Amino acid sequence: MSRLPQPEQGRSLWQDAWRRLRRNRAALVAMIVLGALVALVIVGPWFAPWSYDYIDFDGDWGAAPSLSGSHWFGTDSLGRDLFARTLQGGRISLLVGFVATLVSLLIGVTWGAVAGYYGGRIDNVMMRIVDILYAMPFMFFVILLMVLFGHHLVLIFVAIGAVNWLDMARIVRGQTLSLRQKEFVAAAVTSGLGSGAIIRHHIVPNLLGVVVVYATLTIPQVILVESFLSFLGLGVQEPATSWGMLVNDGAREMEATPWALIFPAAFLATTLFCFNFIGDGLRDALDPKDR
Amino acid sequence: MLRYAFIRLLSAIPALLILITLTFFMMRAAPGGPFDRERDVSPEVRAKLEQAYHLDESLWKQYGRYLTALSQGDLGPSFKYGDRSVNELIAVGFPVSLKIGGLAMLLALLLGGALGIVAALKQNGVIDYGVMTLAMVGISIPNYVFAPLAILLFAVTLGWLPAGGWNDGALSNLVLPVLALAAPQVAYIARLMRGSMIEVLHAPYIRTARAKGLSERVVILRHALRPALLPVLSYLGPASAGIITGSVVIEQIFGIPGIGRYFVTAALNRDYTVVMGVVIFYGVLVILFNFLVDLLYGVLDPRARPQ
């Protein structure tokens, strides 16, 4: 009954998945929208009439959006163009989201799969390390990093990634724990395959569903953590900005200048929605049992 | 099983010790001290203060002193709140955080779990998309946007609920903070639940159960729910520890006297003993919850029972 996925079948599994992903309309639309968004964020600033950090001292501060004027999204409370800032913020947010999630994914999956697969003492030691790191005061850890090495975008990736992989590791480990009891793992072991190969070829592919779903939850989480850092003054250094930071600033003045909240929030939400649909599509497409 | 539990709890001691040591020395490596202020005190007063808190001793001696006091359950005096001990700050603040966090967690588990299951059963249907969109909204609206919006609507405009304050934990003061705290959790749990439920529903033994003609309700509740809960449980362990120890954003916005604020403010104030206190407290909870989760794992999935 249960199929033994061999390396050759692994490749066809991905081709299969791609075919099925394209059939998923929501995922397809999400991919197109996300692609357009990324393109806009990368290319847009060159076409924006204003620079993201220019303060127009003679202009109207906190001006409402207008299509006839040059401030399409209005201006913030310092008279800076919100269109330019939203795009600039998108660059940072997407970068942080992708890189930090990738960091946490790499560490988390490896750690969790190894711990769950070997079990026993190794598992115990590895998970105690996770427990200890969990109980570390995140803020303190980040303050320390920022203080010792100064404000740097790479540090934000490292700090967030280094914290987020813990959840991933726990979930992966839990799944691995039950996976290794499965018949196909036992079969692989009796066929003399090495532990590393089993983890790579049998455990990890079967984890992908959960991992992908969790990764789609991690990207928004990372973007929000970044905004929390900015909120505490440890994030991106002004005049640069991020969506999280723009939303944060906008929320403070939501009654006076609602557009300062609405535009960045809309971009942020759209991006998160896209990740969601893509993630779900991927999950369905990758599920080896769903044929 | 008992032996396992005993070993697990015993192994928590070195883990905590490492945690304490790491935090202690990392914190002391940070620049600035508890008595650095914009308005400087005289060197003599500063020396007296440092002497009173033993900050003039060598770091190792302070570390030893701290461990000795800790072994007697004494977390030391707060540097910032001069007349209070850390034990007292936690004893006063934790019940507040626990009340809000516990209610939020319960709400998240029940609502999120139910939504996740419903969405999974109607995979790719209207309800599924509806629930998932709602979950995504829950995740993508940060607390510091959701909470002020809720206050603006329910407290300022409609006047139904208070805008903040604790008021001895009166029900009306609980509603908004619990909702604000639970909202993202509901969303996370619904997403996780849906994902794992779909996974389980495609498993061969569920197909077998269905083929046997068992009713959908029996299939879901008796066969699918337990394994589907596993990833949710994995998430729940550490998440609960984090949530019942309070959230700095929620506490600040609603003016709630919990202990969540100390994780940030004590670190910023270099209130060493308070940082150590909340870190240890949090550490103990995390270890405890993870232990409970592992025990539950054994109950829910006999194959994953630890040896």
Add this chain to the structure above:
Amino acid sequence: MRSLFLALTLLLSCTTAWSQTLAREQVLHKGNGPEPEALDPHRAEGVNTSNILRDLFEGLTSEAPDGHLIPGVAQSWELSEDGKTYTFHLRENARWSNGDALTASDFVYSLQRSADPATASNYSSILEPIENAAEVTTGKLPPSRLAVFAPDAHTLVIRLRAVTPYFLGLLNHASTYPVHRPSIEKYGARAFRAENIVGNGAYKATEWVVQSHVLLSRNRQYWDDAHTTIERVYYHATEDLSSEFKRYRAGEIDWTESVPVTQVRWIRKNIPQEFRVSPYLGVYYYGLNLTQPPFKNNPKLRRALSLAIDREVIVKKVIGTGELPAYSWVPPIPGYKQQTAEWGAWPREKRLAEARRLYAEAGYSAANPVEVEIRYNTSEDHKKIALVIAAMWKQYLGVKTRLVNQEFKVFLRDRTQKKITQAFRSGWIGDFNDPYTFSELLYSKNGRNDMGYVNVNYDSLLEQAATEIDATRRMQYLEQAEHLMLEDQPMIPLYFYVNKRLAKPYVVGWQGNIMDHHYTKNMKVLAH
């Protein structure tokens, strides 16, 4: 004369109160910023703690609602011929909240305790004008040598080290409040818990819920209890300004600690009559590190940067709550001639032209711009001001600016070390209503002189002022000193603070004053 004036104001306030009916329930909810650290007057640190202590305790002198000095526990006093010995006559009906009589020996004990290094008071410097105080606080003399004496139960004599014109004003500072010896000896570290505090103010502590509120209720033993109206006052811990603002709008708080700058627009439009602003004794400035390049030995650059800042824009467009643009260091103080720079009144173009001229003279140009790093600690307002200043320097002069946001303790450490810090955000709030509280910051040996400003002439003028008996001449020394210092431009003053709050129209009996000191005993809640 003073008592006549007092009687008149009292009468006046009574008549206005009579014309409106009082609320049946005299309960006031005040927002009070962060949680108070400890309610021990001698160890109080923050403004928020002092606000509560002002109701719980009373010093030898006190303040009227407008901030002018009035008698407190001391009914009257005399100053000796040489201006160095005060003799205070205490009220015979002054009592502690437990009914004990309040005597001169209580003050002797309290002032000694406050000066005792073992108490580790944050503000022992307040006592410094008293003879031997400096020696006591540094541990060179025992506390018993502090020159404070009680010849009888209701007479207190304080001998000063030198003439100190502002001394009476220090006697309503928390570090000079009397504390109740028997309860301190009985309860030790727990003496200043709500359940144990014995005070001598118009209110006594009833409840203290950590991080939530402190509740005070009327002290029937207070000598002037007959004139107290409000029965209970809540001091709510409101760390977050926007939350305080929402709680105010929801009617849970009657009187706020401050106002979030981001909401000023909304407030001005919707509740302008509840927005109360008045001058506050403080200056917001940008310090320049004079010990490192680019500011070291570079007065022209420092002047150019100061000229290039459009303070009107900062005050009106960035903050917009009625702050005064600052072209000098000492805020307006009665009796002191403000040392405003003449270019403050120039039109913008003239000012910028002068700034560009100085910038070029200092050797910089578009091809060779100066690089300046601005450091500020985490805060929404500091961030906005830093952004605007950076943009002005960049857009008007071509300076290459870089912003560095730092966590507070790191920011302070870097500032004090004077190594990597260049320009930094700062503010200075006066401890008492006298220019000296500002002048002394730039004294070369002052621990908070983070500019590293050293000017022997400035120092000697301050030293002359410190021993000068004649009040007018003393002020002249301080004026000269400031004038001298402003020429050197060790820092860039930006604006003078205001205190700003929202107050429900039914809370009366208070008014804005320069120290922002308010006593609940003067306040009333009208029917609403």
